[in-house]
Amino acid sequence: MIIVTKPGVTHAEIDHIVERIHDWGLKTEVSHGAQRVVIGVIGAEDIIREKPLAAIPGVESVTPVLKPYKLVAHEFRGTASHIRIGDVTIGGSEVVIMAGPCSVESRSQIIEIAQIVKDSGATVLRGGAFKPRTSPYSFQGLGVEGLKLLAEARESSGLPIITEIMDTKDLEAVEQYADCLQVGARNMQNFALLKEVGRSRLPVMLKRGMSATIKDLLMSAEYILSEGNFNVILCERGIRTFETMTRNTLDLNAVPVLKAETHLPVVVDPTHGVGVREYVPAMALAAVAAGADGLMLEVHNNPELAKSDGEQALLGHEFAALVKQIRKVAEAIGRNAG
Ligand code: PEP
Numbered sequence: 001m002i003i004v005t006k007p008g009v010t011h012a013e014i015d016h017i018v019e020r021i022h023d024w025g026l027k028t029e030v031s032h033g034a035q036r037v038v039i040g041v042i043g044a045e046d047i048i049r050e051k052p053l054a055a056i057p058g059v060e061s062v063t064p065v066l067k068p069y070k071l072v073a074h075e076f077r078g079t080a081s082h083i084r085i086g087d088v089t090i091g092g093s094e095v096v097i098m099a100g101p102c103s104v105e106s107r108s109q110i111i112e113i114a115q116i117v118k119d120s121g122a123t124v125l126r127g128g129a130f131k132p133r134t135s136p137y138s139f140q141g142l143g144v145e146g147l148k149l150l151a152e153a154r155e156s157s158g159l160p161i162i163t164e165i166m167d168t169k170d171l172e173a174v175e176q177y178a179d180c181l182q183v184g185a186r187n188m189q190n191f192a193l194l195k196e197v198g199r200s201r202l203p204v205m206l207k208r209g210m211s212a213t214i215k216d217l218l219m220s221a222e223y224i225l226s227e228g229n230f231n232v233i234l235c236e237r238g239i240r241t242f243e244t245m246t247r248n249t250l251d252l253n254a255v256p257v258l259k260a261e262t263h264l265p266v267v268v269d270p271t272h273g274v275g276v277r278e279y280v281p282a283m284a285l286a287a288v289a290a291g292a293d294g295l296m297l298e299v300h301n302n303p304e305l306a307k308s309d310g311e312q313a314l315l316g317h318e319f320a321a322l323v324k325q326i327r328k329v330a331e332a333i334g335r336n337a338g
C-alpha cells in the first residue's frame with residue numbers, strides 16, 4: 001500500500017504517520033520526492049487494508065499496488081532509488097562503470113587490472129572468486145583466497161568491489177570482503193539465496209536469469225526487498241534466444257521497461273550479453289543511450305591466458321577508448337560517466 005502525503009506535510013506529521021503504522025505492527029519505507037513524501041506500507045495486504053490509513057492527518061491518498069511485485073514497483077517510492085557501493089552512488093545522474101576480470105586468478109592479475117580500469121575511469125572493481133561454471137571440470141574460482149586478493153586490489157586501487165555469491169554458506173565470508181554482492185544469472189531464482197542476501201547489510205546486484213522474463217526478475221528482486229534489504233540493483237545480461245552468432249541476446253528492451261516498472265537502478269552487462277569482444281563496445285554505448293544507470297564490463301590484461309571468459313574480455317586500451325565514448329553518449333543524454 002502506498003501513502004502519498006499532502007503538499008506541505010510537516011516532519012512531525014510524517015513521524016506521526018510512521019509511528020501510527022508501526023504501532024499496528026506494519027513496516028514503512030519513506031521516500032522524499034521533490035513535491036511529496038511517499039510512504040510505502042509493508043505487511044500482509046489484508047491486514048493493511050483494514051487499517052484507517054486515510055484518516056491519519058497529513059495523508060492525501062492511499063493506493064494499493066496492484067502489481068504482483070509491490071516493494072520494487074516504481075510507485076512504491078515514486079522516485080528513483082540511489083544505492084551506494086562503497087562511496088559510489090548508482091541510480092543518480094552518473095552512469096557507473098564496473099569493470100574487471102571474469103575471475104580473480106592471482107594477486108598480480110587482479111591488482112594490475114584494478115589499476116588499469118581505475119586509470120580509465122571505472123569506479124567499481126568486479127572479479128569472481130566463486131565462479132558458476134557450466135562444467136565441473138572448469139576453473140571454479142579461488143574462493144576465499146580470491147576474496148582476500150580482491151580486498152588487496154581495493155586497497156591498492158581505492159575501488160569498491162563487487163563479487164558473486166553462489167551459496168548461502170559462503171555469505172559470511174563474502175560479506176567480510178565485498179562492498180556489493182552479485183547474484184548471478186544461474187541463481188536468479190535460488191530463493192533461499194535471495195532471502196539470505198535480503199538480510200545482508202550489503203547492496204545486491206541481481207542478474208537476470210538467461211531464460212527469465214523481466215517480470216521474473218522483478219519478482220526475484222521482491223524476495224530480497226521483502227527481507228528488508230532495499231539496496232538492490234538489477235542487471236540485464238542477455239537472454240537465450242535462437243540466435244547463435246552471439247553468446248546471448250542482450251535485451252535492451254529491458255532497460256526502459258525496468259526504468260518504468262521499478263525504482264531500482266538498472267545495470268547492463270554487454271560482455272555476457274554478446275560474449276564476443278568485438279561487439280561489446282557497440283552494445284555498451286547502446287545501453288547507456290537506452291538509459292542504463294551502470295555498465296558491467298569484463299576487462300583482462302592477458303585474455304588469451306584468462307581462466308574464464310577470455311574471448312569476451314576487453315583489453316586495457318579497448319576499455320580506455322570505450323570509456324571515452326561512454327562519456328560522450330552519457331553527456332548527450334544529460335548524464336555523466338566514470
Ligand atoms: C559473471 O558476471 O562473471 C557471470 C558469471 O555472469 P552471469 O551470472 O550473468 O552469467
Ligand code: MN
Pocket residue numbers: 102103272298308309
Ligand atoms: Mn564472466
